[in-house]
Amino acid sequence: MNAAPQEAPPERERVLDVRGLTIGWGDRVLHHDLTFHVDRGEVFAILGRSGSGKSTLLRFLIGLERPIAGDVDIAGQGPVDLTTGLPPFGVMFQAGALFGSMTVGENVELPLAEWTDLPPKAAAAIARTKLALVGLEGAFETLPSELSGGMVRRAALARALALDPELLFLDEPSAGLDPITAKEIDDLIRTLNESLGLTCIVVTHELESIFAIADRCIVLDDRGGGIVAEGDPRALRESTDPRVREFFTRGGRG
């Protein structure tokens, strides 16, 4: 299932281009001058120990927070502005962030109802297909509070895929799940990547997931030192940098 490690050829299209990004709030700088990019079709992992700011970095990438300095360019459209329309990506939040007052089906239909002129029946048909895609055929009428942890992630994934984005951000997709469910989610991500050509940017600290799904990754320093390593995770295991080696051999559990 693992793709053979390969360096991305330079002519590949960049889906995400981050240049000199400084993140933090006011005087509190979390990471200074981050530069990296993600190519189309990759599964790219943002790694780091707990508290290294990887989920926070994700919030800056998707435009929920305004960077102190630097640029985030997504799909060549320049910096993200969430107030001007539909952003060109889907996001799966850590705890799912499904709307508790709506059924799972309505959650998946919501982006369709807002951004297309589809009649309700057609939107429902698409929502059902998306739910089937993530293995939740029967959950259309279920409320999010009735779902298990793994099912919440699947439903959140279906909602993120509702409008068929070409880029998907996932925040800790398999954290806190049992190993079997976690592996199912990882397989799902890999399948979506391979069959739909979906570019995935995954924030995670689960070693299993990293080796199972990531083509390339960056490792964030947990003391604000920016990116300590970038490349194929299988190659980084042999890194000479003790911070990187420790992460890959001890699983980031500090």
Next chain:
Amino acid sequence: MRLSGTFRTTDAARAWDELHAAFAGAGPGELALDLSGVERIDGGVIALIVAARDELAALGVNARIVSTPEHVRPLFELYGGLEEASVRAPRPALGPIEAIGDVAVRWAAATRVAVIFLAEVASAFVSLLRRPRSAHLKEVPWLVQRAGFDALPIVSLISFLVGFVMGYQSARQLERFGANVYVADLVGISITRELAPLMTAIIVAGRSGAAFAAEISTMKVSDEVDALRVMGLRPIAWLVVPRLLALVLVLPILVLVSDVIGIAGGLVVAVMSLDVSASAYLLETRRGLVPWDVGQGLVKSVPFGLAIALIACQQGFAASGGAESVGRRTTTTVVTCLFALVLLDAAFTFTFRMLGL
């Protein structure tokens, strides 16, 4: 000092008291806590021993924990019992002037947040004109039902009782002058001008204001607001606009209902204990009330609804952290709403009087 035997957290309270009694008035010196006789000890008791040692260090007593038996050594290490005693300086309390400054800074920050929020709501309404769909107006009927229809029983009950009590209290005074029938004017005017709009708004603030704040702050805390944003939807337009519209629609209607039922409450008193017939009461009500009496109550109810919705939603969006924040925001919403309603009511009464209305 030698400790021996079995120590458990469940019966540590006595040992803690005894330790402190023994320490009372201790001066600088040395003390060895000998643990060689300990058979069994749990984490809580070790934490207490370590805490006692640190307290002693603050008094100038160099207490050391010695002869720790092998079998409890790992636990001691875990709880920091093998390290040097650490003296923690207590955090200095704020002086009165600093406290005032602190409050002022927080007020300024809160005001800034509220102004930004108002600007965002205004811009949401502007964008609504361009793209009506952005506001989730589908939610309005459901909100109207919840904030309005579901509130009818409690609004009716309270209005009836207020009218009834008003009439009853004034009955004795009016009887003395043989002016029984004027109870209709008294109840009618005070209900329509003041009591119906204010009581209704207070009920709506307690029911719907609190519900809006709890809903939105829960959504904020569980990333649902962020989920809306990354779908390209504007949470302010999506969540605030329908709630605002719902309350502005609902309050005048509830106030009208409250007017009618409050007057009915007065009527019951008049018939029961003032020997005024129902028709005389109604006739006097019609004679005594001008449309503007009812009108000014309705006019006031619109800003009341606006204030409740804005305060509740703003508090909801200001939530961060966890469940504790949801509770705090809900409480603040109700308290702020009551304050704002009474203030607005006074301002309106004053303004209407100044304008000679």
